Amino acid sequence: MILKVDDIHVYYGQIHAIKGVSFEVREGEIVSLIGANGAGKSTVLKTISGLMHPRSGSISFLGDPIAHTEAYKLVNRGLAQVPEGRRIFLQMTVRENLDMGAYTQKEVSDADIEDVFRRFPRLKEREKQIAGTLSGGEQQMLAMGRAMMSHPKLLMLDEPSMGLAPILVEQIFDIIREFHAAGTTILLVEQNAGKALAVADRAYVLEQGRITLSGTGADLAASDAVKKAYLGG
Amino acid sequence: MMDLIANLISGLSLGSIYALIALGYTMVYGIAKMLNFAHGDIIMVGAFAVITTVSMLGFPPALAIAASVVCCVVLGVCVERIAYKPLRKSPPLAVLITAIGVSYFLQSLALLIFGSTQHSFPKVFSVPTLALGALTIRGDMLVTLAVTTAIMVGMSLFIAKSRTGKAMRAVSEDRDAAELMGISVNRTITITFAIGSALAAVAGVFYGTTYGFIGPYTGSMPGIKAFVAAVFGGIGSMPGAMLGGILLGVIENLAKRYISTELSDAIVFAVLIIVLMVKPTGLLGKRVTEKV
Numbered sequence: 420m421i422l423k424v425d426d427i428h429v430y431y432g433q434i435h436a437i438k439g440v441s442f443e444v445r446e447g448e449i450v451s452l453i454g455a456n457g458a459g460k461s462t463v464l465k466t467i468s469g470l471m472h473p474r475s476g477s478i479s480f481l482g483d484p485i486a487h488t489e490a491y492k493l494v495n496r497g498l499a500q501v502p503e504g505r506r507i508f509l510q511m512t513v514r515e516n517l518d519m520g521a522y523t524q525k526e527v528s529d530a531d532i533e534d535v536f537r538r539f540p541r542l543k544e545r546e547k548q549i550a551g552t553l554s555g556g557e558q559q560m561l562a563m564g565r566a567m568m569s570h571p572k573l574l575m576l577d578e579p580s581m582g583l584a585p586i587l588v589e590q591i592f593d594i595i596r597e598f599h600a601a602g603t604t605i606l607l608v609e610q611n612a613g614k615a616l617a618v619a620d621r622a623y624v625l626e627q628g629r630i631t632l633s634g635t636g637a638d639l640a641a642s643d644a645v646k647k648a649y650l651g652g
Numbered sequence: 653m654m655d656l657i658a659n660l661i662s663g664l665s666l667g668s669i670y671a672l673i674a675l676g677y678t679m680v681y682g683i684a685k686m687l688n689f690a691h692g693d694i695i696m697v698g699a700f701a702v703i704t705t706v707s708m709l710g711f712p713p714a715l716a717i718a719a720s721v722v723c724c725v726v727l728g729v730c731v732e733r734i735a736y737k738p739l740r741k742s743p744p745l746a747v748l749i750t751a752i753g754v755s756y757f758l759q760s761l762a763l764l765i766f767g768s769t770q771h772s773f774p775k776v777f778s779v780p781t782l783a784l785g786a787l788t789i790r791g792d793m794l795v796t797l798a799v800t801t802a803i804m805v806g807m808s809l810f811i812a813k814s815r816t817g818k819a820m821r822a823v824s825e826d827r828d829a830a831e832l833m834g835i836s837v838n839r840t841i842t843i844t845f846a847i848g849s850a851l852a853a854v855a856g857v858f859y860g861t862t863y864g865f866i867g868p869y870t871g872s873m874p875g876i877k878a879f880v881a882a883v884f885g886g887i888g889s890m891p892g893a894m895l896g897g898i899l900l901g902v903i904e905n906l907a908k909r910y911i912s913t914e915l916s917d918a919i920v921f922a923v924l925i926i927v928l929m930v931k932p933t934g935l936l937g938k939r940v941t942e943k944v
């Protein structure tokens with residue numbers, strides 16, 4: 420078991436955003452978490468990555484309890500998150516963003532940089548460009564490349580297809596499959612339920628801070644409840 | 653003409669001291685997102701550390717300067733840990749008031765220990781006055797210029813190239829994203845305070861050497877001027893702080909010499925206000941980039 424989330428409750432001050440969520444991700448899986456706006460998907464990811472902490476409940480990553488571990492300590496244990504809205508460093512160059520992704524490595528390996536540039540040739544051409552001048556799609560690619568620089572065992576992606584044209588969405592999902600094929604376990608949060616269920620081994624539906632459905636990607640995609648609420652009929 | 657050149661050089665020397673202090677101000681602002689109004693008082697503490705170690709403990713100058721740097725770094729880091737860190741998630745106003753409190757605390761502490769009289773600052777280095785024909789330049793000013801320039805170049809390279817420097821820029825831009833890269837935000841802020849305080853200690857040595865006397869309130873005026881310099885150049889911008897500091901020193905010196913000694917500070921502030929009216933982000937300040 421790579422990740423096990425057990426009955427976590429997460430608050431923003433008085434707001435009870437996550438109300439007893441439990442789920443798990445096994446080695447080598449792609450697991451999708453889908454849900455409407457405000458369901459609490461990002462909050463769940465932020466709680467796993469250590470940017471927030473649950474008021475109760477537990478999280479274990481590779482067997483260790485991490486519910487109260489600070490975010491920066493989890494990176495070299497093999498956890499990486501591509502946050503919602505990409506959050507690349509806009510005032511730094513493309514290359515510097517990748518360097519930051521490798522912050523926990525002893526040194527930035529040329530092979531890793533080459534690997535990112537091979538997957539994303541558009542980034543190579545823009546190596547010295549300030550990241551703030553990249554297009555939305557390029558920024559998403561940079562965010563994903565940056566996350567891969569730390570060689571994560573578990574990669575968490577928060578709405579990687581947000582705001583992208585359909586052709587780019589295809590590309591992003593292709594890249595997710597590539598990362599997965601290369602041995603990375605993936606936890607994917609998406610609004611694009613159709614694509615997220617198609618790519619997933621298993622999936623969970625989050626509604627108002629609770630998990631209401633779970634199953635294989637195919638089962639959920641075929642379920643009436645999911646079709647009605649998330650797949651437009 | 654010679655008079656003007658001599659005046660410009662002493663302005664540059666004064667300005668480079670402001671620049672060192674402003675650099676600390678602007679780095680702390682950029683990374684910890686706070687105005688550390690106690691920053692000026694670190695200069696005073698540093699200068700007293702030199703006075704104490706030289707006159708009471710008989711330290712040689714180089715050792716006294718090193719002791720002063722260590723003392724300021726420890727003080728800066730402690731102040732951050734004890735006074736500011738617990739307020740990391742508090743509203744900015746609470747942090748600002750705390751910083752003012754720290755400033756008064758340091759001043760009162762110095763008053764208690766050293767009394768209200770001005771103490772003369774020991775001669776930590778002696779360089780003969782340089783005479784080029786009719787032009788004479790004080791040796792200590794040349795040393796000040798040379799050392800501060802070297803420090804500023806070094807700092808710029810450090811921030812641009814080193815792993816820690818890049819981490820500082822990352823934290824300054826987006827704390828959460830930096831944490832997700834494995835960067836400890838708390839540690840980065842500590843390093844920033846340590847560097848800022850070390851720069852203030854060096855500035856204290858030059859300030860003491862330039863003016864010759866130190867009292868408990870000595871730090872407040874250069875502190876305010878450095879803050880002005882940082883805003884002038886664009887708060888948060890390191891090149892801005894350096895440019896702002898140097899311009900401030902030059903303008904202040906020219907105003908003193910050619911307009912009026914009493915009005916020089918007022919003129920400095922008037923220039924700041926005009927610059928901010930024309931360019932509200934300061935000379936080199938960036939408009940905050942919108943998040944996509």
Ligand SMILES: Nc1ncnc2c1ncn2[C@@H]1O[C@H](COP(=O)(O)OP(=O)(O)OP(=O)(O)O)[C@@H](O)[C@H]1O
Pocket residue numbers: 431434436454455456457458459460461462463503610
């Ligand atoms: N910083 C915050 N302060 C207070 N409440 C918050 C904060 N961030 C999120 N919330 C609340 O927590 C709940 C869950 O938010 P979250 O961002 O996790 O949803 P989400 O499923 O990621 O939504 P979206 O699909 O729009 O990104 C929402 O009701 C939201 O209003």
Ligand SMILES: [Mg+2]
Pocket residue numbers: 460461462503577
């Ligand atoms: Mg979200």
